[in-house]
Amino acid sequence: MIELFEVTKRFGSEAAVDGISLRVEKGQLCALVGTSGCGKSTTLRMINRLIEHSEGEIHIDGQPVRRFKEETLRRRIGYAIQSTGLFPHWTVERNIGLVPRLLKWPRDRIQARVEELMSLLGLPMESFADKYPNQLSGGQAQRVGVARALAADPDILLMDEPFGALDPITRETLQFELRDLQSRLHKTIVFVTHDMDEALRLADHLVVMRAGRIVQQGAPLELLRDPIDAFVESLLGGEDRGLKEAALTPVSHRMLPLGPHPIAQARIHRDASLHQALAVMFREHVDRLTVVDVEDMPVGELTLRCLVGVHRGEPGA
Amino acid sequence: MRWRLPLVWLSLLLALVLGMEQLEWLFRWIESGSREVIYRRADFLTLLGRHALVVIVASSLAVVIGVGAAILVTRPAGRDFLPLVAQVASMGQTFPPVAVLALAVPVLGFGTLPIIVALLLYGLLPIVRNTLAGLQGIEASVREAAVGMGMSRYQVLRQVELPLAAPVILAGIRTSVTINIATAAIGATVGASNLGDPIISGIVNGNTAYILQGALTIGLLAITVDSVFERWQRRH
Amino acid sequence: MRRPNVVLLALMLAALVGWLGLESVNVAANRIVLGTGFRAHQVVGWPGALVSCLPLVTVAILVRRATRVRLCWALVLVVLMLMAMPAWLAIAADRLVDPSLPQSRLGIGPANWLLLFLLLLSLIELRVRLALSRWAAWWLLLPVLAAWWLALAFWLEPLALLREYRGRSDPFQTAILVHLSLVGAAVGISLVVGVLLALAMRRHAGIQRLVFSVLNIVQTMPSLALFGLLLAPLAWLAANVDWIAALGISGIGWAPALLALVGYSLLPMVRNTFVALSEVDAGVIDSARGMGMSHRQVFLQVRLPLALPVMLEGVRITTVQAIGLTAVAALIGAGGLGTFIFQGLGQAAMDLVLLGALPILFLALVADTLLGVLASRLDHRRDAGVPQ
Numbered sequence: 001m002i003e004l005f006e007v008t009k010r011f012g013s014e015a016a017v018d019g020i021s022l023r024v025e026k027g028q029l030c031a032l033v034g035t036s037g038c039g040k041s042t043t044l045r046m047i048n049r050l051i052e053h054s055e056g057e058i059h060i061d062g063q064p065v066r067r068f069k070e071e072t073l074r075r076r077i078g079y080a081i082q083s084t085g086l087f088p089h090w091t092v093e094r095n096i097g098l099v100p101r102l103l104k105w106p107r108d109r110i111q112a113r114v115e116e117l118m119s120l121l122g123l124p125m126e127s128f129a130d131k132y133p134n135q136l137s138g139g140q141a142q143r144v145g146v147a148r149a150l151a152a153d154p155d156i157l158l159m160d161e162p163f164g165a166l167d168p169i170t171r172e173t174l175q176f177e178l179r180d181l182q183s184r185l186h187k188t189i190v191f192v193t194h195d196m197d198e199a200l201r202l203a204d205h206l207v208v209m210r211a212g213r214i215v216q217q218g219a220p221l222e223l224l225r226d227p228i229d230a231f232v233e234s235l236l237g238g239e240d241r242g243l244k245e246a247a248l249t250p251v252s253h254r255m256l257p258l259g260p261h262p263i264a265q266a267r268i269h270r271d272a273s274l275h276q277a278l279a280v281m282f283r284e285h286v287d288r289l290t291v292v293d294v295e296d297m298p299v300g301e302l303t304l305r306c307l308v309g310v311h312r313g314e315p316g317a
Numbered sequence: 318m319r320w321r322l323p324l325v326w327l328s329l330l331l332a333l334v335l336g337m338e339q340l341e342w343l344f345r346w347i348e349s350g351s352r353e354v355i356y357r358r359a360d361f362l363t364l365l366g367r368h369a370l371v372v373i374v375a376s377s378l379a380v381v382i383g384v385g386a387a388i389l390v391t392r393p394a395g396r397d398f399l400p401l402v403a404q405v406a407s408m409g410q411t412f413p414p415v416a417v418l419a420l421a422v423p424v425l426g427f428g429t430l431p432i433i434v435a436l437l438l439y440g441l442l443p444i445v446r447n448t449l450a451g452l453q454g455i456e457a458s459v460r461e462a463a464v465g466m467g468m469s470r471y472q473v474l475r476q477v478e479l480p481l482a483a484p485v486i487l488a489g490i491r492t493s494v495t496i497n498i499a500t501a502a503i504g505a506t507v508g509a510s511n512l513g514d515p516i517i518s519g520i521v522n523g524n525t526a527y528i529l530q531g532a533l534t535i536g537l538l539a540i541t542v543d544s545v546f547e548r549w550q551r552r553h
Numbered sequence: 554m555r556r557p558n559v560v561l562l563a564l565m566l567a568a569l570v571g572w573l574g575l576e577s578v579n580v581a582a583n584r585i586v587l588g589t590g591f592r593a594h595q596v597v598g599w600p601g602a603l604v605s606c607l608p609l610v611t612v613a614i615l616v617r618r619a620t621r622v623r624l625c626w627a628l629v630l631v632v633l634m635l636m637a638m639p640a641w642l643a644i645a646a647d648r649l650v651d652p653s654l655p656q657s658r659l660g661i662g663p664a665n666w667l668l669l670f671l672l673l674l675s676l677i678e679l680r681v682r683l684a685l686s687r688w689a690a691w692w693l694l695l696p697v698l699a700a701w702w703l704a705l706a707f708w709l710e711p712l713a714l715l716r717e718y719r720g721r722s723d724p725f726q727t728a729i730l731v732h733l734s735l736v737g738a739a740v741g742i743s744l745v746v747g748v749l750l751a752l753a754m755r756r757h758a759g760i761q762r763l764v765f766s767v768l769n770i771v772q773t774m775p776s777l778a779l780f781g782l783l784l785a786p787l788a789w790l791a792a793n794v795d796w797i798a799a800l801g802i803s804g805i806g807w808a809p810a811l812l813a814l815v816g817y818s819l820l821p822m823v824r825n826t827f828v829a830l831s832e833v834d835a836g837v838i839d840s841a842r843g844m845g846m847s848h849r850q851v852f853l854q855v856r857l858p859l860a861l862p863v864m865l866e867g868v869r870i871t872t873v874q875a876i877g878l879t880a881v882a883a884l885i886g887a888g889g890l891g892t893f894i895f896q897g898l899g900q901a902a903m904d905l906v907l908l909g910a911l912p913i914l915f916l917a918l919v920a921d922t923l924l925g926v927l928a929s930r931l932d933h934r935r936d937a938g939v940p941q
Binding site: 347397398400401404405408411412413414415416419420422423424427495498499502503506507513516517519520525528529531532533535536539540543 | 773805880891
């Protein structure tokens with residue numbers, strides 16, 4: 001668990017971060033979003049003390065970060081940044097084993113851990129262990145960056161625009177993989193990004209920052225439904241934010257039980273998003289879909305009216 | 318105001334060259350053992366003039382030939398020669414200028430001509446190398462945009478490529494001229510009469526005052542020229 | 554159908570014209586008199602001269618279609634020609650030099666120099682076209698060097714260069730030793746001082762400006778002038794301070810030479826070290842710290858190794874430059890190979906000049922190649938594959 005209490009960072013007389021309070025629960029992924037220069041990276045870097053905060057307190061699991069020696073603190077916290085910061089003069093294997101080596105793990109344990117991580121991140125040991133970072137594609141390098149951050153099995157992971165330099169397709173793949181990883185590992189992650197879609201896709205807790213302050217925070221759906229001001233609203237995509245909400249809501253939340261009328265031809269998986277369901281309707285020119293489960297068995301139906309939630313808007317519904 | 322520093326150096330240089338006689342007391346104090354303490358075989362203004370002339374002739378030729386060659390091998394017609402020229406220009410700079418000068422003498426004989434040729438040949442290398450680097454360092458998109466907007470090849474060269482490469486080319490010329498001033502002085506050993514003369518004859522006769530006179534003048538010349546380039550480069 | 558290699562065609566054509574048109578060797582009765590020049594056909598007659606042109610013509614024909622196989626054959630021929638040059642000189646010596654005159658000697662003429670130059674250019678061109686490494690080029694030169702060594706050891710007794718060497722083999726060895734010691738000392742000292750200065754400059758911006766402006770002026774100073782300027786104060790010190798004189802320091806000799814050499818060497822050394830240390834990717838340093846490396850670990854394990862290739866480039870520039878400048882230092886009595894150059898120029902004995910200049914060239918090239926290869930070895934893993 002990470003807690004920030006009224007934390008301020010001044011560079012000279014200017015406050016880059018201005019009295020922010022924030023609480024990231026254990027196992028949560030918290031995304032810090034905002035335009036560049038809003039203090040999100042500074043906030044992140046204060047947690048592992050790459051930047052020292054000027055005022056306030058930062059606690060990790062109830063302990064102030066200043067109580068630890070800087071290096072000790074950082075070795076307990078995974079850190080992955082944009083363009084990976086991999087050491088170009090070290091092989092992939094050596095890069096991933098960095099923190100365990102700093103922690104003086106025995107050699108065979110490091111070896112085992114590196115192998116474990118590489119297979120976890122889909123980097124076959126035999127073809128990647130001896131490569132140098134420049135021989136990797138952007139996506140591969142980023143995976144190595146994440147593996148390196150996870151190497152000593154830290155409870156906390158700090159990620160500063162880790163996918164910022166990648167093309168959209170690779171980025172989406174890695175976002176998916178990260179979510180998958182997170183559902184298995186349950187790390188406490190603080191994730192900085194300026195890409196709102198990425199934040200919506202990944203975050204349990206979304207923090208919107210502007211000019212060193214937190215403008216609004218909460219679950220992504222809360223923000224989508226109830227942006228506090230025009231800035232947050234525009235950041236969330238303005239008129240498009242309805243579609244984004246649909247993208248975050250699974251079909252199973254809105255579907256109806258199977259009715260008496262015949263089953264519709266067009267189908268949609270129950271775990272698909274409402275956004276996808278809408279796309280299928282639009283494409284097939286229908287207003288009714290059959291919802292199926294993993295085995296392709298019909299489990300319910302979805303009409304356009306319930307997709308858009310007509311009854312929710314009606315009083316007394 | 319911008320040219321103040323070069324002007325200061327230049328006036329120091331001229332003052333030293335013209336006022337060498339007035340400094341006799343100083344050199345007398347340094348070299349108390351000798352009867353003659355001012356180098357008189359030729360006056361310093363003449364030596365400075367000859368030195369400058371050799372360097373100017375060699376350097377201007379080197380600029381014309383070097384920049385020209387580099388432009389030629391980066392055009393479609395001369396592109397076949399590009400790898401060789403680039404290799405030679407970078408390898409050639411490992412040759413010490415003294416060795417080049419020494420090798421020019423057996424071929425060309427003693428006197429001013431071999432020095433000019435040696436300076437020219439050696440001075441070509443940094444110019445060619447930098448011009449190539451400057452031209453090749455231009456982003457392809459810039460050139461494409463120029464062509465795309467309908468500029469002719471010559472216009473692209475004159476209005477886009479050369480101006481963009483100018484700072485790098487100028488740096489190459491600066492290196493070349495600096496080396497030439499230094500190497501020309503050594504040319505005094507192969508029979509060219511210039512500012513190297515007082516130094517050599519001072520060494521031969523054990524006259525520290527001669528050495529100092531030559532060394533100070535060449536040093537000031539080099540610094541003056543370099544400060545001009547410094548100014549010039551800053552404008553780009 | 555590949556296009557012809559125009560470069561090699563031109564080189565071969567020039568070589569052909571030079572070979573037949575210029576004097577191939579010259580013969581002199583002793584080291585002072587001017588020799589008589591002989592062209593190729595005057596050495597072996599027209600039929601022999603035309604036969605000697607055959608390899609050049611063959612290469613020219615080969616490269617009219619520049620396929621890889623043909624270029625490889627051309628490479629073989631060029632190397633063979635380089636190996637044949639000492640044999641040619643041996644033949645000329647045998648035919649032209651009168652063995653009854655012990656002082657008579659064979660000089661290498663402009664045709665041979667030109668041919669050597671053009672063949673080396675061809676070698677460079679072929680190396681580039683065939684994408685051979687720097688090492689490979691040196692391996693190719695190995696048989697050539699072996700051929701020259703063999704010829705010099707057994708058949709080329711009358712060669713003027715060799716005569717000059719025979720007359721002073723001991724001073725020659727001393728000169729090489731002195732030359733290398735001066736270069737080694739200058740590079741070593743400037744490496745230590747340069748790294749310390751660069752580290753200090755990273756701490757204080759003020760030192761950075763000061764050091765760079767001083768070193769820039771030193772670098773601008775012509776070598777002869779700097780040697781001269783150091784001569785006077787050192788002579789004064791040696792005359793007035795006993796312990797300095799006791800160290801063997803005087804106005805003339807190794808002391809001003811070494812001082813000036815270190816002065817020249819510092820700028821490239823400091824600049825490269827400073828730039829190398831400063832320009833390590835900020836992201837790499839950031840993540841090194843973020844992973845929990847201490848300052849010391851960041852410096853020793855990340856910053857320094859990443860800076861090393863650029864620093865080594867500084868050592869390379871410095872070494873090559875020092876080899877040349879040491880030659881000038883001979884003028885102020887520092888010894889070294891420059892001694893032969895200036896002696897030779899003084900006596901108008903051109904072969905003595907060559908005896909000094911050729912080894913200097915060779916040393917510079919070898920130092921350049923070795924340090925260059927070392928730097929790229931350290932660097933290759935970052936050059937390989939996809940750039941970031």
